[in-house]
Amino acid sequence: MKMVIVDKANEGKKLFRYIRTLAPSMKNGEIFMSIRKGKIKINNRIEDQGYILKNGDVVKIFFPDEIIKKYTDNDRNKYRSIDSNIDVIFEDKDIIVVNKPAGILVHPDRREFKKNLVESVKAYLYKKNEFKPGDYFTPSPCHRLDTNTSGLIIFAKTHFALQKISTLFRERNGDKLYLALVFGKISSSILISSSIDASENKENKVAVKExxxxxxxxxxxxxxxxxxxxxxxxxxxxxxxxxxxLVEINLWTGKKHQIRASLAAALHPLIGERKYYTSQSLSLSQMLNVSNYYLHCYKLKINGYEEFKAPIPKKFSQILSEMFKIDAAKL
Structure with a gap:
């Protein structure tokens, strides 16, 4: 039997998600069944999987010790072998700011195994003895970056930090600044406003209206x-x-695919974009032999921290030098 007391950092979590952090290799079905059959209890009571944890709650997991050891040992072995080579821009006891390469997933893809930033950050912290499977909190990203977008992303090391940073972005007390190479001439600053419908479809696209x-x-x-x-x-x-x-983009709001979809709606799609584009932008991308878009989150500003800045990726720097004779290091 394993017993843990919920601390302030995990207050507000749902029971199911909390058990996932205690035993990450447990299958979802095993967790659901264990909660329903009373093998996992809160304060000696059977609660629903959606129960919201409170500071001081006593969680008891009525599994044999060898089963609990199996789950945690499996995950320890996994993190020893995962690539933990990440580009750390800043780190303290609460957060870690990482410069994500283009082409890397942020979250694990359940459909197929691919390298992803979440697992690499966990492995990095595991090897520093700052995270281990079964900990009360799993290091988590505070915001999103699309797979082919590069740049800064903040990970929280504690539940409190996750809530704090996420709230800052949600209440617009932080700025995300991107560099992008777009189709057409933009000679003065503009604001693109629209209604974005994020309903999923087969192409995983959003619809931009008005x-x-x-x-x-x-x-x-x-x-x-x-x-x-x-x-x-x-x-x-x-x-x-x-x-x-070459433009700098400041997200005043945070919607799925907002930059890519909004620029296309304004007839200035990203060069190299294959999801949101016009026939002219696609033709220019092909002529320039650009197969992936260039979108890089190069600055982050949040209350309580100095500005974070990430260097421009090598390929992006090269194309800026070729097209505009720009030294990317000076941006």
Whole structure:
């Protein structure tokens, strides 16, 4: 039998998710069945899998010791072998800021085994003795980056840090700044606002409705307050010619595929984009032999921390040098 007392860091978690952190190799069905049959109890009572944990709750897992050891040993062996080579930009006792390469998943893909950042961060912290399977909290990302988007992503080491950082972004007390190479000439700053429908379809695309381009930039907090359901993407040109532009993008809101879909709706798709594009942008991408889009989260600003900055990826730097004679290190 294993007994743990819920601490402040895990208050507010659902019971099922908490058990997943205690025994990550347990299958979902095993957890559901164990909760339902009373092999997992809270304060000596059988609770629903969606029970919200409170500070001081006593969780008892009525498994034989050898079964508990099997689950935790399996995961320890796994993290010894996982690639933990990550580009750490900043780290303290609460968070770790990582520079994600393009092409790497953030979360594990259940359909097929691929390298992903979540498991690499866990392995990195495991080898530093800062995480082990069965811990009360599993290191978790505080925000999203698409697979082919590179750049900064914050991981929380504690449940408290996860709630704090996630709340800062949700309440717009943080800025994510991206560099992007886009189709067409953008010679002055614009704000793209729209309604984004994130309903899933076979192509995993979002639908952009009623996109508007604002040439006069409104005050950020006022615009968001007056338009709470709209996405808002601020685009500032850094360099441009008649065919394409290097822009800095500030996400005023955070919707799925917001940058990629909004730029395409404004007729300025990312160069190399194969999901949200126009016939002209696709033709230029093919002519330039660019097969993947260039979108890099290069700056993060959140209250309580100094600004984080990630270097521009090598391929992105090369294309900026070729197209615009820009030294990416000076951006």
């Amino acid at each position: 996109a508007h381009i604002h040439n006069f930039i409104p005050e950020k907090s006022k615009f968001i307050e007056e338009n709470p359901t709209l996405s808002a993407t601020y685009v500032r040109p850094l360099k441009y010619d008649s065919r394409l532009s």
